[in-house]
Every structure is written in C-alpha cells, then in structure tokens.
Amino acid sequence: MKEVFYPELAERVFWDTLPNGLTLAVVPREGFQKKLAYFVTDYGSIHTHFMQDGKDCEAPAGVAHYLEHKLFDMPRGEVSAEFAALGANPNAFTSYDMTAYYFSGTENFEKCLELLLEFVSTPYFTEQSVAKEQGIIAQEIDMTADNAETRVFENLMQAMYPEHPIRVPILGTRETIAEITPQVLEECHRAFYTPDNMILCVVGDVDAQAVRQIACRILPEKAAPKAQKQRQWQQIMTCQQQAVRDRMEIAMPMFQLGFKCEPLEKGETSIRREIIGDLAAEALFGESSQLYLRLYEQGLIDASFGGGFETADGMAMLTAFGDSDDPQAVKEAILDQAWQLVDQGIPEEDFLRMKRSSLGRRIRDLDSFDSVCFRLCAYHFSGFDYFNFPAVYRSVQARDIQDFIQQVVTKERCCLSVITPAHEEVSEHEPK
Amino acid sequence: MDQAIQLLPGVTLRCFPDHRFKHGCLSVQLVRPMCRAEAAMNALLPAVLLRGSRKHPDLRAITLGLDDLYGASVSALVRRVGDYQTTGLYCSFMEDRFAMAGDQILAPMVDFVRELLLEPDLEQGCLRADYVDSEKKNLIATIESQLNDKRAYAMEQMIKRMCSADSFGIPRLGEKEDVAAITAHTLSAHYRRILGESPINLCYVGSAPADTVAALLKPVFSDIDRNYVNLPTQTSLCSQPGGSHTEVMEVNQGKLCMGFVTPVTIRDSGFVAMQLLNAVFGGGMTSKLFMQVRERHSLCYAIGSGYHGSKGIVTVSAGIDSAMFETVRQQILAQLEACRNGDITDEELVAAKQSLRSSLQATHDSPGAMENYYATGTLSGLGMTPDEYADAVEQTTAEQVAQAAGQLQLHTVYFLKGVAE
Known part of the structure; x- marks a missing residue:
C-alpha cells in the first residue's frame, strides 16, 4: 500500500492495486463518525455494445441501470435489510459512464463493507425477480418523464448526438427494458464487474489495512477477462440539428444550451480541459461576468441560471441552462459575449480572482464525503489522481480560456433545447 | 443542548x-x-x-x-x-x-x-x-x-x-x-x-x-435601534375537518399524498416514539411502505413518509400509476394498521433505530448539518443533542411505537391524477 500526502489540501490517501486488479483508495478522516464506501465499475448506460469471448454483444438500452437494481438481490434475499440491521444506508446510482454502489454509516463498518463487496460481486437473477422489477422501473421511467430538467437535457442530447449513445436515456424505455432477461444481466455483469474494471474508495476514520484485507478475502483472487467496450462513436463537432422544442406541464419556459467539445483524452489533460471549460463558463456567463449581470437585470435569466463543462465517455460540452421567457435571446447574448471576450481578452486580475474562487470552492467541497468518493472514482477512470488538482490550476493561463472559447462557443457547435408550458401557444417555427 | x-x-x-x-x-x-x-x-x-x-x-x-x-x-x-x-x-x-x-x-x-x-x-x-x-x-x-x-x-x-x-x-x-x-x-x-x-x-x-x-x-x-419583542410559543395543529381531493393534470405519473394528524409534537415526551414510528412506517428503504408497497407489490418507485414534529403531522407521498389509486391507498392504510396492531418485527425495529441513530450521529460530521440541527432544533423546542436523541431512540420499545401509530388519524387525502397526453 502506498501512502500519498497532498500537503496543500492537508489530505492523505492509501492507494493500492490488488493482485486481482482492483484499485483501492482509502482516505482517512480521523475524528469523524461517518464512514462512506463506494464500489464502482467503469461501466454505464452508454456501454451497451461490447465484445466478449470474441462475440459481438448488443444489450438493450437501460441494462446498466436495471442491473444496478437487481444486484441488491442475493440468494438469501434482498440485502438492504441486512445493511439496515447494521445501521447503514446502502444505495446506488447509474450514470452514462459509471455505476456506483455505496453505503454510509457510523457503526459496523467492516461488516457493511463485506456485505457491499459481496452483493455487488454476486450476480443472482431469477425470471420472477427480473420480471417483478419491470413495474418498479417503469414507474421510475414515468417519474423521470415528468421531470422537466431531465427532459430538457435528454432532448438536447438527442438533438446534439445522432451518433453517440448519450442520446438514449440512462433508464432506457418501457420497450427496451421489456427485453431484459436474467441471461442479459448475467452477461453484462460478467463483462464489466470484474475487479480490474472497478475501484473501491473509502472515506472515514478507518484502518486502510483492514479494508485491503476484507477486499482480498471477499473478492475473486484473479481478474476474469473483461469485455472490450465498442466505442467507435463518430465525432462530428458541428450540430446538424440546432434546436429542439417540447411542451410540458411547467410554469415557465425552461432551456438548456449545449456547445459541442472534443471528447477528453485520458490523464491530466482531461481535468485540465475540464477546469479550462469551467473557467470559460465562469468568464462567459458566470455570476462574476458582465453578461450575467446584464441578463439578470434585463430579467432574461434568474437564480435558476447556471452552467459549466460536462463530460461523459466519448462526449464533452459546455452548457448553460435555466428558466427564461426568451431562451433564444440568452443564446444570442452568449454568442456575442464570446466574440467580445476573444476579441478583447480576459484581464489578468479578473482571471486570477476567478481561479482563486474556483479553487476555493473545490477545496470546500472536500468536506463532503460523497463528493470526495465520487470525484476520486470518476477521475481514476479518466486516469488522474483527483487530489492533484491544485497544481493543474496553477498551470492554467488566461490564454487557455480564450482559446477554448474561440474554438467552442460558436454558432455551428451550438444546440438549444427548450420546453414551454403546455398551456401556452408556441409557434412551430424557430424564431429568427 | x-x-x-x-x-x-x-x-x-x-x-x-x-x-x-x-x-x-x-x-x-x-x-x-x-x-x-x-x-x-x-x-x-x-x-x-x-x-x-x-x-x-x-x-x-x-x-x-x-x-x-x-x-x-x-x-x-x-x-x-x-x-x-x-x-x-x-x-x-x-x-x-x-x-x-x-x-x-x-x-x-x-x-x-x-x-x-x-x-x-x-x-x-x-x-x-x-x-x-x-x-x-x-x-x-x-x-x-x-x-x-x-x-x-x-x-x-x-x-x-x-x-x-x-x-x-x-x-x-x-x-x-x-x-x-x-x-x-x-x-x-x-x-x-x-x-x-x-x-x-x-x-x-x-x-x-x-x-x-x-x-x-x-x-x-x-448599532441597531432595537426594541426586541418576544415570540409567542409554538402550538400544535389547529385543524378543520379533513377530506379527499383530486386534481387532474397531463402527467405520466399520479401522485398520492396523505396527511395524518397527531397530538404528539417535538415538545412532547412521546416525540421520539413518533419519530421511530415514522421510520418503521415509511422512513426509508426498510420501512413497511418501501418493503411492502414498492418491493412486494411493485406498485411504485418513490414512496415514503415524513413526520413534521414541530406541528404534529405525518405525511405520506407516493408516485403511482393513476389507475392504482385505490389499491395503493388501501395498502398504505393497511401498513399503518399493521403498525397499530404491533405487527412490527425485530428486524424492522432495529433497522429503523439504526437508521435514525446513524443519521443523528453523522450530524457532527458536516458544518451545514450541525447548523441546521441546532438552528431549527432551538426554535422548534427540541431539547436534545444528537447524542441524547440517539440514546432516546435506542430505549424506545415496539409497544411505544405501536402506541404512537394509534395516535395517528387520517385527515386529508390529495391525489394528483395523471391523464394520458
């Protein structure tokens, strides 16, 4: 086990790679009662197409999420009750490119950890239990369909990415989940839940050696051959469809704007690009920008307005979203502002202040155990040790932000998704 | 505290x-x-x-x-x-x-x-x-x-x-x-x-x-010119007769909400038992509402209950297929009836206690959670630190939880009914 110090953050982490390929990260937090463990696989909703045992496999949309629900079943019953008896809350989530299982609690940490590792690495699916889950997930799909923030985002992805599976909702649809069988779940589990495709991250007042021993004892000794993700997604940087509209039972029009960016490479360049993207968003339309003040004072945006850099495996974008009576005007204003920033440059003083503020917020964020686990795992999969972020900030210059804006914030790369209230009249044509 | x-x-x-x-x-x-x-x-x-x-x-x-x-x-x-x-x-x-x-x-x-x-x-x-x-x-x-x-x-x-x-x-x-x-x-x-x-x-x-x-x-x-006035003390719910209400909306999923009244508030000695009842009934993933209505009957995805201790109200909310309104309503009442009859397993009680204790013990692990606990606790009349509260939870018995359930009375039902687009 390697103990790494990060003096600027007053943090240390015990890192290890077990013989079976599992990555282990333990962040000791003395004096805290809460303990949090994340067990995560580098596999999400977009990885439906893969090669396994020389065979080309195509799983139905929504399978990663379905699998996440069904893994809680063990031959002896559902495991949530066992966690509960130990005083811990287990949960899980599926994103576009990873699936995480976790628990937090103050007592019985080692037993809970054993249970977490055990249930995630034990596929147990019956015809009956898989069929029963369909009703629950169908209700989850309906609930999500009524959520305007999700719909405005999913519509944007569909319009922007004709060739990338991010266009498909994480949950799949009622039709695709009907195709999921125990065999499909087993196949996907075997493909992506092998230890060398996973990371275990623990934050809290725990003994790192004990964590390692438990992981060695519970998980398979050797890694099974993992599947090869098929991810030859076409990358066109212009948006062929530049607008998408929808209607829902909401109070006020809602929008999300996306600017296509080149997908990130692995390693330090990925977080560097992300920090540059976030600072570009701040410079363009963040709360400290001239534009934000003007749009807010004109009543074109309100406190719901926000944005930043978003990324998933094989895609990246700069985005802005919020409620507005005139989303088109917000889009035009952002494009104009980009011109001006590129033309006039960002004053060094403004840039340094922005950087300090962004760095300060990331440091504050480390008090959240969930945030620490999430980021250490996500960045690990993109090949970067997250706690090294202060050094990346030092290397970013104002020039990088300008270059980014010049390249990305253009009409060609832009798409606007709008949802208008169902009771209001809308014109069928995009306003000029 | x-x-x-x-x-x-x-x-x-x-x-x-x-x-x-x-x-x-x-x-x-x-x-x-x-x-x-x-x-x-x-x-x-x-x-x-x-x-x-x-x-x-x-x-x-x-x-x-x-x-x-x-x-x-x-x-x-x-x-x-x-x-x-x-x-x-x-x-x-x-x-x-x-x-x-x-x-x-x-x-x-x-x-x-x-x-x-x-x-x-x-x-x-x-x-x-x-x-x-x-x-x-x-x-x-x-x-x-x-x-x-x-x-x-x-x-x-x-x-x-x-x-x-x-x-x-x-x-x-x-x-x-x-x-x-x-x-x-x-x-x-x-x-x-x-x-x-x-x-x-x-x-x-x-x-x-x-x-x-x-x-x-x-x-x-x-430097503020102060003429400070004391506040009236907190009161329990002043209620009118309840009823059943339905609103129709163009949504995929219906929402069923139920409100129960109880004389027990955060200022009463029965408070901890009521909080524990809420946990057993619908407070989390081991509660009766989650395990029975969702897991056993597959009737919903989101379901849960909440106890507003400052007022003496317990609420239940569930996202459902609108056609199943009556079935879910009956199921929710059946789960409460089970609590009233003392039909509470050791596992359910232990899980509810552990979950409450765990979240109380974690209060001191986040500045925001501490601020929220003490700033609102002081105002609502909660006179315990998280540790004292957790100890009181531990000492509560299944009988006390069943008694607490007996003190809940259904008051209002509200149904947001989804109609197909």
Missing part, C-alpha cells in the same frame, strides 16, 4: 468550534411569527439585500467580493419552523488556514455580512425599487415553478388543504398575490421593523474560538 451566548438583548450566538473541516459556516436568522401578512415579505427581503449594498452596489460587485474570499458563498435563508418563519443569510467559506499566507477569510466575511444586512443600496431612504421589482418577479417565478416538481407540488397542495386553519398552511415563501402587492416602500418599512424587533439567532461552525466569533459579531448588531 444550548451553548448560547447572549450578545445583546434578543441577539443570540451559538458557536460550535471544530477543527476538522476545510470550511466553516455562519447563519443569521431573524425569527418571525409565520403569518400571511408578512410571509411573502420575509421571503423577498434577503433576495433584495443580496442584490446590492452601498459598497457593492450590484450582483457582479458582490460576486467579485466573494471571489476575493476564495469563492465564499452567501445565500438567502428562509425557513419555516412550526409557527415561525425565519429570514436571513447563510454563508459558507473556506477556513483561513487553506488561504495563501496572510489572507484572512472569516473576519472580512463577517464584515461582508454586516454590509449586506445593514447597509443596503438605498434610494431616497428606500430599498431600490428596481431590485425589489426584479426580485418580486423572481420570487413569483420560483413559487410558480414549484409546479415543475410534481411530488413537491402535490405535497404542498395537500398541506394547504390540511392546514387551512393553521399557520402551517401558509407556504414557506408566501403566496404569489402577496408578493405581487409588495412595494419598495412597504418592504423597506418591514425591513426596519423586523431588524428592530425580531429575535436574531446567529450560528457559527468552524475553527475559530467562540470568543473570537462573539467579538467579531457583537459590534455588527450593537
């Missing part, structure tokens, strides 16, 4: 010195009785104060000031705690020791709060009319957008109907027609009045010692 320092009459500081965190927090709350006449003004006021002070006259100037404090944040804090509404500011900021050599954060942060709270950008002695108008529009938009979250919307409709004769029926942010009626003049007069007469509660979590924080904060409030 009170480690209160009386800075001035009616100005109380609670400090929780702690060195484990990278950030600290400070809240300033003016405590008001919840009433229709001022709820909207109390909700609007901090948003207007955050638009500009004399020294930082617009949003951008404020953000630049906060950026200089390493990305500190200040936000409007408007809470409802039983019969009280609080209005004020909440700040979160990096600890001084992570700043570059020589940079301070806490002291300038307190000064920034002083400025925002006491030195607004005035025109002719009034809060700026353009800021008031623009924040009115935003607040109305916020109130209207509650419709976007159908589960929260349905719950609010249920509470409104259930508490039509009680202050609890007034929405936390007020009614939109009351917001619309506010002028810069009326808001300014209200601002001066509540600054003078409200109890002011301050809460700090961070590494600075209590006397340092007290020395920084006392001068902030010393």
Whole structure:
C-alpha cells in the first residue's frame, strides 16, 4: 500500500492495486463518525455494445441501470435489510459512464463493507425477480418523464448526438427494458464487474489495512477477462440539428444550451480541459461576468441560471441552462459575449480572482464525503489522481480560456433545447 | 443542548468550534411569527439585500467580493419552523488556514455580512425599487415553478388543504398575490421593523474560538435601534375537518399524498416514539411502505413518509400509476394498521433505530448539518443533542411505537391524477 500526502489540501490517501486488479483508495478522516464506501465499475448506460469471448454483444438500452437494481438481490434475499440491521444506508446510482454502489454509516463498518463487496460481486437473477422489477422501473421511467430538467437535457442530447449513445436515456424505455432477461444481466455483469474494471474508495476514520484485507478475502483472487467496450462513436463537432422544442406541464419556459467539445483524452489533460471549460463558463456567463449581470437585470435569466463543462465517455460540452421567457435571446447574448471576450481578452486580475474562487470552492467541497468518493472514482477512470488538482490550476493561463472559447462557443457547435408550458401557444417555427 | 451566548438583548450566538473541516459556516436568522401578512415579505427581503449594498452596489460587485474570499458563498435563508418563519443569510467559506499566507477569510466575511444586512443600496431612504421589482418577479417565478416538481407540488397542495386553519398552511415563501402587492416602500418599512424587533439567532461552525466569533459579531448588531419583542410559543395543529381531493393534470405519473394528524409534537415526551414510528412506517428503504408497497407489490418507485414534529403531522407521498389509486391507498392504510396492531418485527425495529441513530450521529460530521440541527432544533423546542436523541431512540420499545401509530388519524387525502397526453 502506498501512502500519498497532498500537503496543500492537508489530505492523505492509501492507494493500492490488488493482485486481482482492483484499485483501492482509502482516505482517512480521523475524528469523524461517518464512514462512506463506494464500489464502482467503469461501466454505464452508454456501454451497451461490447465484445466478449470474441462475440459481438448488443444489450438493450437501460441494462446498466436495471442491473444496478437487481444486484441488491442475493440468494438469501434482498440485502438492504441486512445493511439496515447494521445501521447503514446502502444505495446506488447509474450514470452514462459509471455505476456506483455505496453505503454510509457510523457503526459496523467492516461488516457493511463485506456485505457491499459481496452483493455487488454476486450476480443472482431469477425470471420472477427480473420480471417483478419491470413495474418498479417503469414507474421510475414515468417519474423521470415528468421531470422537466431531465427532459430538457435528454432532448438536447438527442438533438446534439445522432451518433453517440448519450442520446438514449440512462433508464432506457418501457420497450427496451421489456427485453431484459436474467441471461442479459448475467452477461453484462460478467463483462464489466470484474475487479480490474472497478475501484473501491473509502472515506472515514478507518484502518486502510483492514479494508485491503476484507477486499482480498471477499473478492475473486484473479481478474476474469473483461469485455472490450465498442466505442467507435463518430465525432462530428458541428450540430446538424440546432434546436429542439417540447411542451410540458411547467410554469415557465425552461432551456438548456449545449456547445459541442472534443471528447477528453485520458490523464491530466482531461481535468485540465475540464477546469479550462469551467473557467470559460465562469468568464462567459458566470455570476462574476458582465453578461450575467446584464441578463439578470434585463430579467432574461434568474437564480435558476447556471452552467459549466460536462463530460461523459466519448462526449464533452459546455452548457448553460435555466428558466427564461426568451431562451433564444440568452443564446444570442452568449454568442456575442464570446466574440467580445476573444476579441478583447480576459484581464489578468479578473482571471486570477476567478481561479482563486474556483479553487476555493473545490477545496470546500472536500468536506463532503460523497463528493470526495465520487470525484476520486470518476477521475481514476479518466486516469488522474483527483487530489492533484491544485497544481493543474496553477498551470492554467488566461490564454487557455480564450482559446477554448474561440474554438467552442460558436454558432455551428451550438444546440438549444427548450420546453414551454403546455398551456401556452408556441409557434412551430424557430424564431429568427 | 444550548451553548448560547447572549450578545445583546434578543441577539443570540451559538458557536460550535471544530477543527476538522476545510470550511466553516455562519447563519443569521431573524425569527418571525409565520403569518400571511408578512410571509411573502420575509421571503423577498434577503433576495433584495443580496442584490446590492452601498459598497457593492450590484450582483457582479458582490460576486467579485466573494471571489476575493476564495469563492465564499452567501445565500438567502428562509425557513419555516412550526409557527415561525425565519429570514436571513447563510454563508459558507473556506477556513483561513487553506488561504495563501496572510489572507484572512472569516473576519472580512463577517464584515461582508454586516454590509449586506445593514447597509443596503438605498434610494431616497428606500430599498431600490428596481431590485425589489426584479426580485418580486423572481420570487413569483420560483413559487410558480414549484409546479415543475410534481411530488413537491402535490405535497404542498395537500398541506394547504390540511392546514387551512393553521399557520402551517401558509407556504414557506408566501403566496404569489402577496408578493405581487409588495412595494419598495412597504418592504423597506418591514425591513426596519423586523431588524428592530425580531429575535436574531446567529450560528457559527468552524475553527475559530467562540470568543473570537462573539467579538467579531457583537459590534455588527450593537448599532441597531432595537426594541426586541418576544415570540409567542409554538402550538400544535389547529385543524378543520379533513377530506379527499383530486386534481387532474397531463402527467405520466399520479401522485398520492396523505396527511395524518397527531397530538404528539417535538415538545412532547412521546416525540421520539413518533419519530421511530415514522421510520418503521415509511422512513426509508426498510420501512413497511418501501418493503411492502414498492418491493412486494411493485406498485411504485418513490414512496415514503415524513413526520413534521414541530406541528404534529405525518405525511405520506407516493408516485403511482393513476389507475392504482385505490389499491395503493388501501395498502398504505393497511401498513399503518399493521403498525397499530404491533405487527412490527425485530428486524424492522432495529433497522429503523439504526437508521435514525446513524443519521443523528453523522450530524457532527458536516458544518451545514450541525447548523441546521441546532438552528431549527432551538426554535422548534427540541431539547436534545444528537447524542441524547440517539440514546432516546435506542430505549424506545415496539409497544411505544405501536402506541404512537394509534395516535395517528387520517385527515386529508390529495391525489394528483395523471391523464394520458
């Protein structure tokens, strides 16, 4: 086990790679009662197409999420009750490119950890239990369909990415989940839940050696051959469809704007690009920008307005979203502002202040155990040790932000998704 | 649980010195009785104060000031705690020791709060009319957008109907027609009045010692012309007869909300048993509602219950297929009946206890959670630290939980019925 110090953050982490390929990260937090463990696989909703045992496999949309629900079943019953008896809350989530299982609690940490590792690495699916889950997930799909923030985002992805599976909702649809069988779940589990495709991250007042021993004892000794993700997604940087509209039972029009960016490479360049993207968003339309003040004072945006850099495996974008009576005007204003920033440059003083503020917020964020686990795992999969972020900030210059804006914030790369209230009249044509 | 320092009459500081965190927090709350006449003004006021002070006259100037404090944040804090509404500011900021050599954060942060709270950008002695108008529009938009979250919307409709004769029926942010009626003049007069007469509660979590924080904060409030008025005590629900209500909407999923009344509030000895009953009944993933209605019968995805201890109300909410309304309603009542009959397994009881204990014990692991626990606990009349509370949970028996269930009475049912598009 390697103990790494990060003096600027007053943090240390015990890192290890077990013989079976599992990555282990333990962040000791003395004096805290809460303990949090994340067990995560580098596999999400977009990885439906893969090669396994020389065979080309195509799983139905929504399978990663379905699998996440069904893994809680063990031959002896559902495991949530066992966690509960130990005083811990287990949960899980599926994103576009990873699936995480976790628990937090103050007592019985080692037993809970054993249970977490055990249930995630034990596929147990019956015809009956898989069929029963369909009703629950169908209700989850309906609930999500009524959520305007999700719909405005999913519509944007569909319009922007004709060739990338991010266009498909994480949950799949009622039709695709009907195709999921125990065999499909087993196949996907075997493909992506092998230890060398996973990371275990623990934050809290725990003994790192004990964590390692438990992981060695519970998980398979050797890694099974993992599947090869098929991810030859076409990358066109212009948006062929530049607008998408929808209607829902909401109070006020809602929008999300996306600017296509080149997908990130692995390693330090990925977080560097992300920090540059976030600072570009701040410079363009963040709360400290001239534009934000003007749009807010004109009543074109309100406190719901926000944005930043978003990324998933094989895609990246700069985005802005919020409620507005005139989303088109917000889009035009952002494009104009980009011109001006590129033309006039960002004053060094403004840039340094922005950087300090962004760095300060990331440091504050480390008090959240969930945030620490999430980021250490996500960045690990993109090949970067997250706690090294202060050094990346030092290397970013104002020039990088300008270059980014010049390249990305253009009409060609832009798409606007709008949802208008169902009771209001809308014109069928995009306003000029 | 009170480690209160009386800075001035009616100005109380609670400090929780702690060195484990990278950030600290400070809240300033003016405590008001919840009433229709001022709820909207109390909700609007901090948003207007955050638009500009004399020294930082617009949003951008404020953000630049906060950026200089390493990305500190200040936000409007408007809470409802039983019969009280609080209005004020909440700040979160990096600890001084992570700043570059020589940079301070806490002291300038307190000064920034002083400025925002006491030195607004005035025109002719009034809060700026353009800021008031623009924040009115935003607040109305916020109130209207509650419709976007159908589960929260349905719950609010249920509470409104259930508490039509009680202050609890007034929405936390007020009614939109009351917001619309506010002028810069009326808001300014209200601002001066509540600054003078409200109890002011301050809460700090961070590494600075209590006397340092007290020395920084006392001068902030010393110059205010104060004529402090005590608040009436908290009351339990004043209820009208209940009923059943249905609203139809073009949504995919229906939302069923049920409201139960109980004489047991946070100020009664039966409080802990009621909280534990809520956990057994619908409080989490091991509760009867989750395990039976969702897992066993596959009737929903989201289902749960909540106990509003300051008032004595238990609510249930479920997202369902609208055709299954009656089935789910019956199922929910059947689960409560099981609790009443003492049909509670050891596993269920232990799980509910563990889950409550675990979240109580974790309170001290986050500055925000500590602030929330103590700031609202003090107002609602909760007289226990998280550890004392956790001990009381441990000592509660299944019989006491069943008794608590017996004290719940169904009062109101509200159904947001989805119709196909």
